[in-house]
Amino acid sequence: DAGVIQSPRHEVTEMGQEVTLRCKPISGHDYLFWYRQTMMRGLELLIYFNNNVPIDDSGMPEDRFSAKMPNASFSTLKIQPSEPRDSAVYFCASSLRGGLDGYTFGSGTRLTVV
Amino acid sequence: AQSVTQPDIHITVSEGASLELRCNYSYGATPYLFWYVQSPGQGLQLLLKYFSGDTLVQGIKGFEAEFKRSQSSFNLRKPSVHWSDAAEFFCAVFSTGGFKTIFGAGTRLFVKA
Numbered sequence: 001d002a003g004v005i006q007s008p009r010h011e012v013t014e015m016g017q018e019v020t021l022r023c024k025p026i027s028g029h030d031y032l033f034w035y036r037q038t039m040m041r042g043l044e045l046l047i048y049f050n051n052n053v054p055i056d057d058s059g060m061p062e063d064r065f066s067a068k069m070p071n072a073s074f075s076t077l078k079i080q081p082s083e084p085r086d087s088a089v090y091f092c093a094s095s096l097r098g099g100l101d102g103y104t105f106g107s108g109t110r111l112t113v114v
Numbered sequence: 115a116q117s118v119t120q121p122d123i124h125i126t127v128s129e130g131a132s133l134e135l136r137c138n139y140s141y142g143a144t145p146y147l148f149w150y151v152q153s154p155g156q157g158l159q160l161l162l163k164y165f166s167g168d169t170l171v172q173g174i175k176g177f178e179a180e181f182k183r184s185q186s187s188f189n190l191r192k193p194s195v196h197w198s199d200a201a202e203f204f205c206a207v208f209s210t211g212g213f214k215t216i217f218g219a220g221t222r223l224f225v226k227a
Contacts, residue, residue, distance in 0.1 A: 043217040105157030
């Protein structure tokens with residue numbers, strides 16, 4: 001398996017623009033997680049899915065953030081409109097047992113909003 | 115509330131020396147504990163995990179960790195550090211109540227020649 005695949009690796013956008021981050025989890029993993037990493041706040045869980053259904057989105061910072069998982073092999077995290085304070089590294093991770101067995105992380109998307 | 119504390123923000127060790135990274139957790143029930151490593155520009159990689167049984171667990175890359183319930187600790191060790199071990203290390207606990215993994219703030223390891 002190629003692991004968890006995220007795209008793009010880097011994204012630079014202007015404030016106010018829409019940003020879409022993409023993730024392909026490991027085949028067979030029923031859980032998918034979106035995390036955000038910053039120096040100030042560390043790793044923050046934004047949302048997670050089980051069998052393509054959003055289970056907990058309490059970490060999504062604002063209505064500007066939305067996430068979807070239309071099928072078992074694809075998820076998106078969208079920010080609209082983007083703001084400079086959204087600059088961070090966004091990670092997608094997948095798991096077979098929801099975290100009981102640990103996560104497999106993607107390489108992340110480094111987002112810079114100018 | 116569940117929490118994970120990594121007291122050391124960064125640690126510097128000489129190549130070939132032994133390493134111990136500290137982790138303390140706060141959790142009511144039997145914890146599911148993890149150590150992850152993050153190399154620059156990469157995602158986190160699972161090093162090892164503890165659920166139950168033998169309190170000394172072996173992981174990848176020669177790392178091991180020991181669970182001590184009495185001290186609420188899960189320290190990571192390596193007998194001899196290599197320059198390629200330089201990275202950031204995260205301790206984590208899985209909360210079955212909230213079904214979430216709580217990560218520590220991380221410890222950055224520097225290895226000097």
